Amino acid sequence: MANLTSINNFVICVGTVNGSGSQSANNILLKSLFRMGIPVGGKNVFPSNIAGLPTWFWIRASEQGYLARRKQADVMVAMNPQTLSEDQKTVKPGGYFIFNSDIGVINPETKRSDVHYLGVPFKKLVDQATDQVKIKKMLINIIYVGVLANLLRLDKETVLSCLKDQFGHKDSVMTPNLKGFEIGYNWVDENNTEIESAFKTAFPFQAEKRNRDKKYVMMDGNTAAALGAIFGGCSFVSWYPITPSSSLVENYIKYADNLRTTETGQKKYGVVQAEDELAAMGMILGAGWTGARAMTATSGPGVSLMSEAAGFSYYAEIPCVVWNVQRVGPSTGMPTRTAQGDILSTVYLSHGDTKHPLLLPANIKECFDFAQHAFDLAERLQQLVFVMSDLDLGMNSWVEEAWTYPTKPYDRGKVLSEADLEKITTYMRYAETDGDAIAPRTLPGTKKMNAAYFTRGSGHNAKGLYTEDSAEYKEVIDRLARKWQTAKKFIPVPVIDDQKNDVGIIAYGTTDMPMHEAREILNSKGIKTDYLRLRAVPFTDDVKTFIQNHKVIYVIEQNRDGQMAQLLTTEYPELSAKLVSVRQYDGNPVTAENIFEPLLKHAVQNKIVEVLL
Amino acid sequence: MTANSIGLTKKDYSGAVSTLCTGCGHDLISNHVISACYQAGIHPFQLAKMSGIGCSSKIPAYFMSKSFSFNSMHGRMAPITTGAKVCNADLTMLGISGDGDTASIGLGGFVHLIRRNLPVCYLVANNGVYGLTKGQFSATADKGAKLKSGAVNPFETIDLCTLALDIGCTFVARSFSGDAKQLVPLIQAALKHKGTALIDVFSPCITFNNHDGSTKSYNYVKSHDVVLQELGFYAPQEEVLVDYQEGSKELITLPDGSKILLNKIDSRLHNVHDRLEAAKVLTEARHKGEVLTGLFYINEEESNLIENLNLTEKPLAYLNEQELRPSEAQFDWVMNLFS
Numbered sequence: 001m002a003n004l005t006s007i008n009n010f011v012i013c014v015g016t017v018n019g020s021g022s023q024s025a026n027n028i029l030l031k032s033l034f035r036m037g038i039p040v041g042g043k044n045v046f047p048s049n050i051a052g053l054p055t056w057f058w059i060r061a062s063e064q065g066y067l068a069r070r071k072q073a074d075v076m077v078a079m080n081p082q083t084l085s086e087d088q089k090t091v092k093p094g095g096y097f098i099f100n101s102d103i104g105v106i107n108p109e110t111k112r113s114d115v116h117y118l119g120v121p122f123k124k125l126v127d128q129a130t131d132q133v134k135i136k137k138m139l140i141n142i143i144y145v146g147v148l149a150n151l152l153r154l155d156k157e158t159v160l161s162c163l164k165d166q167f168g169h170k171d172s173v174m175t176p177n178l179k180g181f182e183i184g185y186n187w188v189d190e191n192n193t194e195i196e197s198a199f200k201t202a203f204p205f206q207a208e209k210r211n212r213d214k215k216y217v218m219m220d221g222n223t224a225a226a227l228g229a230i231f232g233g234c235s236f237v238s239w240y241p242i243t244p245s246s247s248l249v250e251n252y253i254k255y256a257d258n259l260r261t262t263e264t265g266q267k268k269y270g271v272v273q274a275e276d277e278l279a280a281m282g283m284i285l286g287a288g289w290t291g292a293r294a295m296t297a298t299s300g301p302g303v304s305l306m307s308e309a310a311g312f313s314y315y316a317e318i319p320c321v322v323w324n325v326q327r328v329g330p331s332t333g334m335p336t337r338t339a340q341g342d343i344l345s346t347v348y349l350s351h352g353d354t355k356h357p358l359l360l361p362a363n364i365k366e367c368f369d370f371a372q373h374a375f376d377l378a379e380r381l382q383q384l385v386f387v388m389s390d391l392d393l394g395m396n397s398w399v400e401e402a403w404t405y406p407t408k409p410y411d412r413g414k415v416l417s418e419a420d421l422e423k424i425t426t427y428m429r430y431a432e433t434d435g436d437a438i439a440p441r442t443l444p445g446t447k448k449m450n451a452a453y454f455t456r457g458s459g460h461n462a463k464g465l466y467t468e469d470s471a472e473y474k475e476v477i478d479r480l481a482r483k484w485q486t487a488k489k490f491i492p493v494p495v496i497d498d499q500k501n502d503v504g505i506i507a508y509g510t511t512d513m514p515m516h517e518a519r520e521i522l523n524s525k526g527i528k529t530d531y532l533r534l535r536a537v538p539f540t541d542d543v544k545t546f547i548q549n550h551k552v553i554y555v556i557e558q559n560r561d562g563q564m565a566q567l568l569t570t571e572y573p574e575l576s577a578k579l580v581s582v583r584q585y586d587g588n589p590v591t592a593e594n595i596f597e598p599l600l601k602h603a604v605q606n607k608i609v610e611v612l613l
Numbered sequence: 614m615t616a617n618s619i620g621l622t623k624k625d626y627s628g629a630v631s632t633l634c635t636g637c638g639h640d641l642i643s644n645h646v647i648s649a650c651y652q653a654g655i656h657p658f659q660l661a662k663m664s665g666i667g668c669s670s671k672i673p674a675y676f677m678s679k680s681f682s683f684n685s686m687h688g689r690m691a692p693i694t695t696g697a698k699v700c701n702a703d704l705t706m707l708g709i710s711g712d713g714d715t716a717s718i719g720l721g722g723f724v725h726l727i728r729r730n731l732p733v734c735y736l737v738a739n740n741g742v743y744g745l746t747k748g749q750f751s752a753t754a755d756k757g758a759k760l761k762s763g764a765v766n767p768f769e770t771i772d773l774c775t776l777a778l779d780i781g782c783t784f785v786a787r788s789f790s791g792d793a794k795q796l797v798p799l800i801q802a803a804l805k806h807k808g809t810a811l812i813d814v815f816s817p818c819i820t821f822n823n824h825d826g827s828t829k830s831y832n833y834v835k836s837h838d839v840v841l842q843e844l845g846f847y848a849p850q851e852e853v854l855v856d857y858q859e860g861s862k863e864l865i866t867l868p869d870g871s872k873i874l875l876n877k878i879d880s881r882l883h884n885v886h887d888r889l890e891a892a893k894v895l896t897e898a899r900h901k902g903e904v905l906t907g908l909f910y911i912n913e914e915e916s917n918l919i920e921n922l923n924l925t926e927k928p929l930a931y932l933n934e935q936e937l938r939p940s941e942a943q944f945d946w947v948m949n950l951f952s
Contacts (some may be wrong), residue, residue, distance in 0.1 A: 006934075013792075087759075099849065112772070141677070215952055216952060217946065217948060217951040218951055219951045230939065231933075231938055231939060231944070232628055232938075233934060233937035233938060235700070235929040235930075235932055236696065236699060236700050236935060238692075238696060239693075254845075255947070257940040258943075259943050259947075260937075260939070262925060265923065266923055266924060266925050266926070267922060267923050267925065267927045268924075268925050268929070268932055268936060268937065269929070270699045270700065270735075270916075270922045270924055270929055271922075272695060272696075272729070272922075273700060274692060274725075275692075275721050275722065275724075275725040276721060278689065278721075278722075279689075279691070279692035279695075279722055279725065280689075280690075280692070282685070282686070282689040282692030282693045282695075282722070283693065283695050283696030283697055285685070285693050285696060286683070286693035286694060286695060286697035286700070287695025287696035287697065287699065287700040287929075287930075288696075288701040289683060289693075289696075289697055290696075290697050290701040290704075290928070290929075290930035291701075291930035291931065292700035292701075292928075292929045292930040293937070294696065294934075308686055308689075308690065308717045309686060311687065312686055318776075356775060377813075394890065399952070402948050402952060403948070405941045405944045405945075406944075409934060410934045410937075415729075442681075443930060444681035444697070444704055444930075445658065445659075445681075445703055445704055445928070445930075446658070446662050447624075447658045447700055447770070449657075449838055451658075451681075452658075452678070452679050452681045452682070453681065454674065454678075454682045454684065455681075455682060455683045455684065455685075456684040457684070457685065457686060458684070465629075466674070480664075510830060541772050555915050602885065605927070
């Protein structure tokens with residue numbers, strides 16, 4: 001079991017009990033690696049529960065920037081007696097199992113011969129750190145941070161700065177945590193011989209400081225989206241709390257309070273916590289109608305409740321933005337697990353002929369950008385725009401290059417001013433004027449006798465008057481269909497890497513995270529791939545071209561039914577024979593294996609590889 | 614035609630021709646709203662007409678066509694009005710809903726709007742039946758009331774006024790669509806009220822609920838109506854030329870300086886600022902089978918949602934890019950927090 005030293009390339013998993021305060025400890029580990037300049041990502045695998053159930057935190061450091069989930073960990077830190085035997089299976093052959101030796105003994109029957117075991121007497125150590133019984137449970141966490149920091153050779157100064165960020169606001173919190181950290185750290189030094197004999201060789205995983213030439217940020221997608229909404233001019237938010245979207249609005253509130261409060265303390269934003277999602281959606285309709293940039297954030301069950309209002313928005317042409325931070329469905333599903341399962345239900349949300357543009361962010365920069373762009377799009381198209389995030393993007397920590405200050409002017413769409421109305425005798429709210437299927441709107445409060453119109457979800461003509469006349473009904477509804485074409489000029493185009501290979505991959509959102517790694521592996525096995533990452537629905541012409549130019553297209557996504565593949569099939573029926581749907585829908589973020597294994601299998605079975613070779 | 618205080622004639626307040634049944638109580642409400650706004654000098658630009666779905670929610674089409682109108686979804690008038698008002702607090706909100714729209718499908722929105730004390734005149738055209746779907750009971754039908762078919766309502770009624778009082782509504786009134794003298798000043802005061810003003814208007818359904826055995830028919834309401842006060846509304850600039858006797862008359866000043874004068878006819882409600890007394894008087898009257906009308910409760914002290922949100926003077930809806938996008942220095946501050 002000889003190990004070569006592996007610098008800045010390792011996967012750590014920490015198994016704890018939720019509600020035990022391990023989150024802060026894990027953040028310190030993650031942040032320390034981040035601040036050392038190492039590409040790193042963190043994923044929290046947690047139950048839909050407040051306290052007492054198992055939870056795991058995964059950290060992956062990778063010099064190549066492969067930060068997606070990996071199925072097995074190099075180092076497992078097992079702190080939870082409930083999962084002590086299960087957690088052993090998580091370790092990669094040759095890996096390390098560091099466990100709390102006070103929570104149980106390793107059953108010889110489950111003990112693996114290909115794993116190094118190290119018991120740490122956490123109870124004894126925490127007793128040294130404090131005699132306050134109340135905080136012992138919390139403090140144990142910081143002790144494993146100390147142990148890992150020493151084993152991994154983390155830069156101690158950096159760890160201490162992160163510790164200070166986390167606990168420094170209060171001496172009474174900082175002091176015991178600092179002590180706990182030191183106890184864990186020193187335990188490694190004091191037990192060097194024992195550790196070496198347990199590990200047989202020196203611990204191979206080491207962190208080494210790297211100098212970044214650019215500034216980087218570590219953030220979750222919900223925070224990035226909240227900031228994007230603030231910089232993008234969102235002035236009204238209504239919401240009903242739901243996992244995994246709640247932190248998006250909570251961060252909006254937190255940062256808007258700082259960034260959008262006048263010197264005299266007045267707010268340039270309004271947030272109303274609604275009684276349910278029906279109301280949250282209703283409020284943003286009312287807000288969008290008045291001309292404000294209005295948003296809500298929700299997840300699958302909330303989106304279902306918003307269905308009727310989504311149709312209203314579509315038909316009455318009211319701009320607003322909804323973030324769907326997707327979780328596993330159907331129904332309540334697995335609220336704390338990730339998925340891309342709402343594509344079809346969201347794009348066609350509501351009864352009648354209804355469809356909504358979707359934006360598909362794949363990283364935190366796109367959360368920030370699309371949060372802004374969604375408002376431009378909504379106001380330009382006078383439409384409800386959905387941004388399809390997911391739990392993995394929204395709630396996990398991503399490290400990316402820092403963004404630049406946004407300077408692109410807002411697109412407030414076609415709004416007639418009092419001066420504009422002066423030149424018009426009869427204003428018709430739903431009449432097209434410029435050949436782009438978009439009818440100029442007026443805002444309530446406009447002081448002109450011809451400004452007002454009647455907003456309704458019932459059948460209406462170009463003037464906005466009630467109608468049951470077939471021709472008048474069709475005039476409006478056909479214009480809405482043409483607006484779908486206009487949308488293609490304003491949505492973000494796909495990101496395409498096309499080297500004229502035979503095999504193409506189409507994916508979107510967080511499925512992108514392991515794509516680089518998966519394609520490298522496929523490449524090493526002789527399959528060269530091209531890649532198109534969708535960033536919006538409707539599809540632009542380059543999607544069609546990409547499919548046309550490849551012999552086979554693997555559409556990879558995180559749902560059971562291959563929803564995006566279905567949407568592509570509907571859009572391009574003549575090309576559907578080229579599409580092969582690859583699906584990962586177990587609630588976990590996608591790994592590189594989830595992509596290359598089925599792809600390879602299909603390619604071999606269908607002799608696509610032979611063609612290539 | 615005579616012009617009102619802001620130089621507009623009554624024609625400027627007209628709406629489309631009504632498509633409701635001839636004799637519908639709701640058409641009277643349209644007329645009363647026109648009178649109220651015309652007399653109080655409320656400009657059509659300033660008013661937003663909000664509604665849900667149902668016969669009641671069609672009413673906004675039949676008055677003030679120069680005002681913006683939002684005929685929304687069934688039961689969703691309350692949240693839509695909330696979003697609109699928060700984003701443009703300069704608008705005077707007039708919500709017109711029905712008993713199905715408010716007491717059944719929209720009950721959640723109704724109570725939460727009241728809890729937030731959103732400034733809106735929330736008028737319920739209450740007839741105890743679903744008209745557009747041809748005469749099913751609504752949740753405000755009295756227990757024991759009969760449908761045209763003879764079917765008897767076995768369920769307890771939802772009394773919107775006592776419910777509103779219980780959850781802190783700051784203006785609670787009931788009226789009858791046939792009583793212009795009472796309803797016009799009530800609408801005027803409600804439009805000027807600081808927070809949520811509920812006016813529960815019994816407005817008989819001529820087609821499906823005007824028979825014997827109905828407790829929402831013209832005859833029933835008229836014969837059981839107990840009017841609490843005579844009401845008068847005075848715009849801020851108007852002088853109040855009435856003998857003001859302590860005890861029988863009360864003059865209440867509204868936030869913009871306009872006033873509502875209450876001249877007590879029935880003495881059972883002593884204090885329109887006492888929520889508990891109002892609830893008690895209303896409940897007792899209901900048990901006696903009386904239809905009590907008038908202003909039951911008013912509170913101009915309680916802060917409203919707009920105040921609680923502490924918004925800028927300029928409506929959120931009108932804030933421009935310069936006002937909305939934080940500075941580059943603020944952006945750098947944020948980036949540093951995460952690096």
